[in-house]
Amino acid sequence: MADSPKPNNTKSSILIIGVTGRLGFELAKASLEASHPTFCLVRSSTFSDAAKSRKLQILTDSGAIVGSLHDEGSLVEALKQVKVVICAVNSRQILDQKPLVSAIKKAGCIQRFIPSEFGLDPDKTHISEMDQGFYSRKSEIRRLVDADGIPHTYVSCNFFMSYLIPSLVQPGLKSPPRDKVTIFGDGNVKGIFIKERDVAAFTISTVDDPHTLNKVLYLRPPGNVYSMNELVEIWEQKIGKKLEKIYVSEEELLTRIKESVVFLETPYPGNMEMVFIYAAFVKGFQTCFEVEAAGGVEGSVLYPELRYTTITTYLDTLL
Known part of the structure; x- marks a missing residue:
């Protein structure tokens, strides 16, 4: 050096x-x-x-x-x-x-x-x-x-981009889903990667x-600001297949966050994925x-x- x-x-x-x-x-x-x-x-x-x-x-x-x-x-x-x-x-x-x-x-x-x-x-x-x-x-x-x-x-x-996008914003997954996908909130709030x-x-x-x-x-x-609905649509076009969509409301997501043993007992990153998803794709703090x-x-x-x-x-x- x-x-x-x-x-x-x-x-x-x-x-x-x-x-x-x-x-x-x-x-x-x-x-x-x-x-x-x-x-x-x-x-x-x-x-x-x-x-x-x-x-x-x-x-x-x-x-x-x-x-x-x-x-x-x-x-x-x-x-x-x-x-x-x-x-x-x-x-x-x-x-x-x-x-x-x-x-x-x-x-x-x-x-x-x-x-x-x-x-x-x-x-x-x-x-x-x-x-x-x-x-x-x-x-x-x-x-x-x-x-x-x-x-x-x-x-x-x-x-x-290396965070959440590899799983298509699916907590716990390491690759995008090819059968069904969870969408948080109404799926219309945009996030940025x-x-x-x-x-x-x-x-x-x-x-x-x-x-x-x-x-x-x-x-x-441009090209890096998308809602969950838009992300799923892009992925569906790429794999040539429609995914089953499961919507999780804000209230249900908050319940999952509060009840999570990992979140309560371990420091960051613990179960922060859901917290970040809540902040970006439900509350819209990236784009509001x-x-x-x-x-x-x-x-x-x-x-x-x-x-x-x-x-x-x-x-x-x-x-």
Whole structure:
């Protein structure tokens, strides 16, 4: 691995945290492909993990900086080497970004912070306590960023395409059904799915763009916004067969969520599939507001040149 990224005087240098995760890895690749000087914050233990070490070796043009979110000294020194910070830690570590926010303020050189959200907008997703604090923790980080006046972009990409779509939104299944399908609610509320690689490309496009500064970037690209009824119809056309449809009402879904032993006794992800389905396909929290009215910007409008995988193309891979 190179000791430092290739020099580039026109694009901001980026530090990516969580690079060995699925999205973090895609973010690092997209950053390098866009010719940003790219650094990755990694713990020293990462190099003794064969799988993680291989990922780092693939990112041959990036610089690995040894540090930790819980070591302020190493964190501040890492931040002083870059202009942009993108955090992609997993959902269990969301609050671990608190010392990162503090370190960014202390370093005083960061021109853009993109915290680990990459899902539904947490400020617009209101599902009480059934999400075990999943969204409130993300909102808590937003409030810290806002309070400290840290320049930022929040990325609301909704669902990753690798989540729920492989089963056609059928909890517990690993492949789309070919006989009968469960539809939650009336089946007309639309959800949004984006491939991780595409989320990364849109995210990297924002880092030097003044149009996204202190904004929420929403991803709602055409071809990726469908209701359950529409998803089922697309799948039926692909397999040449009509499916038996079983509708589950909002009340019945809520009962299933509340009665689920897994949900009650285990932390995320546990039985969160049904909670996410409720949020997106019953309550419509991905699509129930206008982007501009919410003070946000839409990625496919800002960056029409970016090509992305549509749901119908992805479903072709599942045939």
